[in-house]
Amino acid sequence: DAGITQSPRHKVTETGTxxxxxxxxxxxxxxxxWYRQDPGHGLRLIHYSYGVKDTxxxxxxxxxxxxxxxxxxxxxxxxxxxSSQTSVYFCxxxxxxxRSTQYFGPGTRLLVL
Amino acid sequence: AQKVTQAxxxxxxxxxxxxxLDCVYETRDTTYYLFWYKxxxxxxxxxxxxxxxxxxxxxxxxxxxWNFQKSTSSFNFTxxxxxxxxxxxxxxxxxxxxETSGSRLTFGEGTQLTVNP
Numbered sequence: 167d168a169g170i171t172q173s174p175r176h177k178v179t180e181t182g183t184x185x186x187x188x189x190x191x192x193x194x195x196x197x198x199x200w201y202r203q204d205p206g207h208g209l210r211l212i213h214y215s216y217g218v219k220d221t222x223x224x225x226x227x228x229x230x231x232x233x234x235x236x237x238x239x240x241x242x243x244x245x246x247x248x249s250s251q252t253s254v255y256f257c258x259x260x261x262x263x264x265r266s267t268q269y270f271g272p273g274t275r276l277l278v279l
Numbered sequence: 280a281q282k283v284t285q286a287x288x289x290x291x292x293x294x295x296x297x298x299x300l301d302c303v304y305e306t307r308d309t310t311y312y313l314f315w316y317k318x319x320x321x322x323x324x325x326x327x328x329x330x331x332x333x334x335x336x337x338x339x340x341x342x343x344x345w346n347f348q349k350s351t352s353s354f355n356f357t358x359x360x361x362x363x364x365x366x367x368x369x370x371x372x373x374x375x376x377x378e379t380s381g382s383r384l385t386f387g388e389g390t391q392l393t394v395n396p
Contacts, residue, residue, distance in 0.1 A: 197382070208283075208370060208386035209324075224383065256324065258384075266312055266374055266382030270324035 169193055170271035172257050178277045185244040187274050189257030191237075197260045198240040199268065200224075200232065202253040209256065215240055247278045281306045283373050285387035292361055293395050300356040300390045302371030308332075312382065313347065313354045314372040318389070324370075330354065361394045368392070 169192030179185050189198060197216055201209040201224075211224030213232040221232050229251060231243045244251055254275050258268040282305040292298045304313065315327040328338060330347050338345045342359045358365055368389045374382040 199383070201384075206388060208388045209372075209384070210386070211383055214383060254322070260382050267314070267326055267329050268374075268382060268384060269326060270316075272323055 170257060170259055170269060172255075172271040172274050174274060175272065176275045178279065179247050180279050181248055182246050185247050185276065185278075187242045187244075187255055187257075187276070189240045189242070189271055191240075191259050193259060193261070193269075194237060195259040195261045196237075197262075197268075198234065199258040199260075200230075200240070200242045201256045201258065202226065202251075203256060203273075204253050212242065212255075244276075247276075249278050252276060252278045281308075281373050281375065281385040283371050283385050283387035285369075285371055285390050287390045288388070289391045289393070291393045291395065294363060295360050296394075297357060297359050298361050298392065298394075300358075300369050300371075300392065302354045302356065302387060304352050304354065304371070304373045306373060308375060312374045314374065314384065315345065315354075315356050316370045316372065318368040318370065320367070327356075358392075361392075363394050363396055366392060366394045 171190045173188045199214040200212040203209045210226045212230050215221045215234040233241045254273050256273050257271040260266050260268045284303045311332045313330045317325045335347050344357045346355045368391050370389045371387045372384040374384050
């Protein structure tokens with residue numbers, strides 16, 4: 167199994183508070199991704215990173231920001247959490263464009279009240 | 280824009296039946312990858328297979344087989360002699376192939392497979 171951890175695994179928070187989710191990898195892979203999973207939508211890309219300090223937006227990036235200050239960590243921040251951001255968040259990593267299979271972390275279940 | 284359609288939202292079969300999960304995709308890229316992932320009730324996403332756009336050979340892995348047909352933009356997944364442990368949500372996904380974005384995946388909505396004893 168790819169060495170990917172996510173923290174926290176579960177979180178309950180209140181509307182309007184900032185929340186940061188962490189993804190940590192031990193594979194030294196270049197690419198990292200954040201997805202959210204909601205019923206009826208499959209998984210949708212929020213943000214991704216193609217190197218340290220190199221990030222870009224995905225399909226559903228509004229209300230989210232990311233940072234990657236070192237290869238192994240990719241942080242997702244909900245600047246002011248809303249109930250619509252209640253979801254399961256998955257981090258994924260891939261090695262290269264050629265070796266492009268994404269491996270996923272265990273997920274973080276976030277409930278915004 | 281890329282799109283993946285899994286028209287079967289839910290499928291229910293009895294153990295030992297064969298079952299095929301359909302996946303149809305849309306892309307303008309000439310180079311792309313297709314994937315299947317399994318999400319069991321425990322919630323993790325398990326990689327099953329990757330197929331690139333230049334390789335239309337069908338693949339078999341134990342009870343699993345995949346049929347890739349570019350002419351119909353389909354990448355279907357068959358489980359032979361299904362077992363209760365195959366019960367899961369199965370996702371088909373399509374990736375772009377760019378240096379800066381790596382392999383951004385577009386997922387279908389998933390098919391919930393229930394295998395009853």
